[in-house]
Amino acid sequence: METTARFYLERMRLQIERAKRSHFPGASDVPARWLAYIDGKLKTAELGLNGLKDLPSDARTDLQAEWLLTRILSCDEDLDVLARADTTQVADFVVTALMRWFKAVDHTSEYLFTSDNVFEVSQLFEDNLQEAEATHPDHIEAIRRLGKTVYRIRMPGGALGTALHVPLVAHEVGHVLIFAFLEEIESEIAPFCAELGEEQAEILTNWIVEIVADTICGFVAGPAGFFALHEKLRGNNVPDENYPQNYVRTSSLAYFVHRKYKSVFAANKVRKADWKDWAIRSDADLLTEIEEHSDYANLSRRLIEALPQIRDIASKFARIHIPDLEYLPARYAADLEMHLESFLFAIPPFETDGDLRSRKPTELASILNVAWFIAAFRLDKLRIKVADVADKKGKLLVALDQLILKAIELSELRRQWEDDDERPSTQETARTPDGEGSGKTSRRRTSA
């Protein structure tokens, strides 16, 4: 065992050194703290290994030997998290923009963005879960420095990554908000579970939490949240213990968006026929589609009948805790008026119009909503030459995706310059996790 452990320890150290040379998004120093934590764990493991050889071979040493190996192997998994977190996996400027959403929800927690094939949020680290056996001072200090909670935000990257799906991160914002105020939201949910057994109540609670998170997605990301959700949640309409039917979720968010932004759609001449690709069921339709003999028929009925109230609870909940993140109808109207026409001429909407000195960087939700308005209703008006007519729509969407990314990038640069003008002393060069300057010209924000 000692041979393997020594080998792995050395191998892990080399991996950590390699990871230190990677470039991570500059929105936070969590990657550096995470590396220090792994390094600390290895040091504790090494202390354990050094002490092990002096002990007699018994059940206690077997226990310690297994702990050493699992702990070292877990370090490899921890390092793997970072392999998906560098700037080749997640775009620096997208992370910076999204970080503002999450920090507005819970600024005491930290967030690490990684690429994956799903959207997901989970706790990467909680200070109350960590290793009881931490003995090395660096390990203990690294745990302290990681803080209260580090959330891992997974989102599709590489070929699967598209800016058109970025609004869905707002659903994860919803989950973080729910977790931050769990007691409050649970007390609101509890009445819907009256007279249900424990297991059924738990399932219905899980479903309601998803509807609440979806509604918060619409609250933060506006109609773009609905369009993205509708795109991603198709088919597989069989409910399970964790999720209701997908069409219930998309229809619920559709209703929320239709009601809230009705006047904006009307003012921008979106006709009923324009919604044909965005099929939405009414609450009455939803009730008729319940499979009466399924295990979940009763719960599905309860959920559907409660949808209007759940959406109201979610809106109220969000308005109390994250009022500044609300994407208001007036904002949507102004964004379309300001940016739609120029966006159709392939000009990325990265700043507001008006006098040069008074222009402001465009908010992420604004960019996403103008872009989704085009994707949903005006793609044929996008002035981009496409040679291959047979595949025109796909090519236009890829071009639109690039324009969205460019808009986010430029708006973040604009914001950075603005911040730097206000606080010249905060200028820093981009950093690698060990704190050394990279020599690159981009500058790292010191706060999100």
Place this chain on the structure above:
Amino acid sequence: MSGNSTLISWTSNMSRSPMSVTADILGLRILINDVIKSLNGGQELPSDRREALSSSFRRYIRDGRNSRVRPNGLSGIKQNARLLPSSVVRREAAEDSERILTAAEHYASGSLNTNEVKPFVAFLSRLDTALDRSRSEIRISRYL
């Protein structure tokens, strides 16, 4: 956000991996075994390790956030097995949790009363067994 089209599994939805949770359990068991040995007449443990036991129990038992994390509240996992060590400690402590926390604090400060030793050791032994059994709830248990 994965929706029900995504396979719910430990590995795809958890950041705290089965391997990490296994190591957490083993690490806690090592500490518990050393404390039992020490309280049964063995060598006294250094103060930082005594404090580690006390602070672990304090976090596991007293931090209410753990117990309120619902399945699917965040990551869609059915069982919050990443919380296994803390849930086992809480379950074994049950109604005795305040007495156990007091004993752990006394142990950390070197002021454990003679009449506290026996029930504290009994609890630690029970906890060690429960932690060992809890590993069956984690998908990995063999490496070959």
